[in-house]
Amino acid sequence: MTIVVGVAPNHPSEAAIQLGVLLARSYDRELVVASINSVAWPPSDSRVDTEYQTFLINNARAALDEAVAGVPSDIRVRTVVHGASSARRGLLEVCAEEEAFRLVVGSAGEAGEGIKLGSVSFGLLQAAEIPVAIAPHGFTLPVDASGPAARLTRVTAAYSGSDTSSELVLGGAAVAADAGAGIRIASFHTRPRAYAAAGVGFQAEDQVIAEWEATIRSHITEIMTEIEQSGRIPESIEVVVGAGKNWHDALRAVAWQRTEVLLLGSSSLGPLARISLGSHAAKILRTSPVPVVLVPRRATDDYLARARTE
């Protein structure tokens, strides 16, 4: 099984490669860096666009060579140029061929905080059946010449209180254990504002949030017990609740490590196999300070099955 990183020519790819390296090293997998070319359409034997196809392939190769140049020597790495009718379909085909364990892509748009979904990554989420990791712009691994090369140190699983998200946490604990990392269970909330004219005071919502936090913490305690009974115990287990006046502040109210990923589950309302982001998850993704791994519900079930059987 491999880690597939999608690279587009003429689009910065360092962040995605760095994340791919981190995951490949942590899970001890081979890294496959893939670039997708558009194939001739309509398909024909006359090959009128041979020169154009050659240009595209060369362009892609150059981009791949540039991308893998920075990959450290301890990582096994291959490059693939794949032709497909769309980047989304191509990446999924590569993932199937290479038996991918994770698909890694970069954030869309201009450099900036958080993660933006572009047309390709958004389409991927709709169709992917394996977890998709997205690196925010400027994601780099800490460089430390003397110490061991960077590995995943912690997996933070976002817990929303739903059943699928508690399954996600259990699954997250299992993969964190695989990678020798710790698990952190995190819940976030923005402080809602009371209705000004309701005459119940502006802090009415603080009580609701206090009750919410108590509920969340008691659920998490149950989940932690289950993690401890699973036999695949991560390096460490932490619980954290981040609060802020908006999602940006709420995510930054907790400390993040440089070699950490945030696990986000799929909304339980979406199709069974695929990723569909809930409204809260979409907001968390947009402001996440660390790479985000989006887990489709079917993958969550696989996680869970592994967590419970082994």
Next chain:
Amino acid sequence: MASTMRQQLFRVKPVPRDGGESDTQLKRSIGLFPLMMIGVGGTIGTGIFFILSEAVPIAGPAVIWSFIIAGLVAGLSVLCYAELASSVPVSGSSYSYAYSTLGELPAMGVAACLLLEYGVSTAAVAVGWSQYVNQLINNLFGFELPHALLYAPEEGGIINLPAVILIALCCLLLIRGTSHSVAANTVMVLIKIAVLLFFVAVGITGWNMDHFANFAPFGFTGIMTGAGIIFFSFVGLDAVATAGDEAKNPRRNLPIALIGALIIVTGVYVLVALTALGAQASGEFEGQAAGLSAILENIVGATWPGTVVAAGAVISIFSVTLVVLYGQTRILFAMSRDGMAPKIFQKVNPRTMTPVANTIIVSVIVAILAGVLPINFLAEMTSIGTLAAFLVVSIAVIVLRRREPDLERKFRVPLYPVIPILSILGCLWIIKDLRPITIIVFAIWTALVLVWYYFTGRKNSVLGKQIETGMIVLTGPGRYRLASDAADHADYADDADNAGSGGSSSGDSR
């Protein structure tokens, strides 16, 4: 420590010094104008759109005086409310203030009133909304809802369906979790005032002095009974007092905002009432649905002004229903956290972060009330609940001034003790002239709540348990302090105790 019945009934919930919940660093400060708009916003829209057809048949054109009297009494009471609110350093509803000053039993009494002020007024407002929705649908699409689906059984219908639908919609919004900024409130207020001024501007063209010929056909009693029904349309003014905690310079701004809001509200009401009375004879008000729209249509002879008013009413009554329903769920939430209401009311859904069960229960009950009860009964029940709550608050101001003269109050009622006494007299006077059925139902309701308290709330009281386990220590007659706070605030406790009771048992046990 076994406590006596008296100690139980009047145990006072201590207020943590840091203001209660942990996240106090996000204190917002509200200036004078938005503060005033909070009062106006909570008030306008509850009653004025439909109360005339209930009050004019009772008071005649002298209903103008009913408005002024109701406004005066509301103003006096809200001043007292502001003092009470400012002497408790957390914000909350009058239930919370009563609990932290008067004790558990009076707090339950206030809670019984608040369930009427909020729950029943939501139902009343929703019924008023249904009339305007019907009017709007009729004007825009040319068909009317069937009578059976628009009126309560007593009025010849089966169920008031639009009112039920409105409450269901608000319920969904509250479950989903919406927030409402002070700025949004201000915008909503301006829409409401604009609609009412539009009514005045168009309606004044139909002015006929003859309509005022028989000014007070039912005399003074009529005026006072009218004031009782109209008092309903001043519900919401107390929102200003609860915002006092976050107001900039409350000592100056709170009374100005209150009086300013009162003058704006009363002014708009009187203008609307004068216009309506000038436009049609007082005999025509009775039973008139969507009154303000109907009056304009009769004057102009076209439907468009009625449509404008109906659309404005539909929007503004919707926002009021949402806000008041919200208030009701949060009051029950606070009571449940204190052990004074069943635990189900404090369950928060982790995903939506809102008290879902609470919201659904409240909405179902309010929807039933709105669906089957006539509007005049709902309006009077709201009025008496609010009047009784204000009555308790006014008494509380006097009790507290005597019991704890040195308590820090950010705002003090001017002309003490004249204003609290006038407020008490005013409330009693209006209550006296309400229909006997209203007073009887109110008395039964309050008794039921208090009986419920005696058998369950008193034993489930979180405060009671905290006193038993020593988390809260008794520092004087009726005075308690959190054990964790007691050490830091021994000086404060001393002051209060010495002043309040001659220091019979001072709080410096540590």
